[in-house]
Amino acid sequence: MRGSRYRGEAVRRVSVPGVPVAGCEGSSTGVRGLRCGGDKYPGTFQFRFPGGAAPPRGVSRIPAPSIKVCPELEEARRWEGVRDVRPLDGNVRRWGGLLLPNNPPYNTGAFRFELTFSPNHPLEPPCATLRTPIYHPSVDLEGRVCQPLTTHGHWEPATRAIQVLQDLLLQLDSPDPRRLLRPDVARELQERPEEFRRRAEEHTRLHAEPRPEPRT
Incomplete structure (x- = not known):
């Protein structure tokens, strides 16, 4: 199938099985003339079919x-x-990287994160996890984060991944005891803030990664 054969007025937004996940362009199916769906239809292809014809066999109208x-x-x-953001194990739907807090008690270190995207992204929210241990009321001992932005009740498909990371960094810079996964830490933050800060600084010193040099 050649792209010139499928030029016409009708535009169908489709996804094509076989497009390499890591490549982001090209196709292993022989289908040509594909491009991203743009802001109105994020995560989809556009393909032109003559006279409004149906897509070829093997082409489905699902998000890509x-x-x-x-x-x-x-x-x-x-x-x-952030620094060192890249796909993990070649999977573009699993990112890893370092998050760089700006404020005490975490700004002396860097915290490794993982951001995992649903196969239905952007219709479903991604999930952020901290792989570096942190003493924080909104992050449990497994690294799970209480992040309302990425809950199904608050998620908007137009939200970009960078906004998820910015929200996560803001949460580290400004701990909120109302967003709690560790009630004991949240209570300490409210009732004994100096003790909380001391513990968090010590935890950061022991577990966080060294901060990279500033970009030039």
């Missing part, structure tokens, strides 16, 4: 999450709040 995630990855890499 890897197409939306690829440019978002490049956007996140340019943000100053």
Whole structure:
């Protein structure tokens, strides 16, 4: 099938099985003329079919999450709040990187995170996890984060991955005892803030990774 054969007025937004996840462009199916769906239909392809014809066999009208995630990855890499953001194990729907808090008691270290995208992204929220232990009321001992932005009740498909990371960094910079996964730490933050800060600083010293040099 050649792209020139399927030029017409009708536009169908589809995904194509076989498009390499890590490549973000091209196709292993021989289908040509594909491009990202744009802001109105994020995470989808556009393909032109003559006279409104149906898509070829093997082409389905479902979201193509890897197409939306690829440019978002490049956007996140340019943000100053993170370093070393990259797909894990070649999977563009699993990111890893370092988060760089700005405020005490965490700003002396860097915290490794993982951001995992649903196969239905952006219709479903991603999940952020901290892989570096942290003494924080909103992060449990397994690294799970209480992040309302990424709950099904608050998620908006137009939300970009960089906004999820910015929200996570803001949460580290400004601990909120109302967003709690560790009630004892939240209670300490409210009732004995100096003790909380001392413990958090010591925890950061023991577990956080060294901060990278500033970008030039």
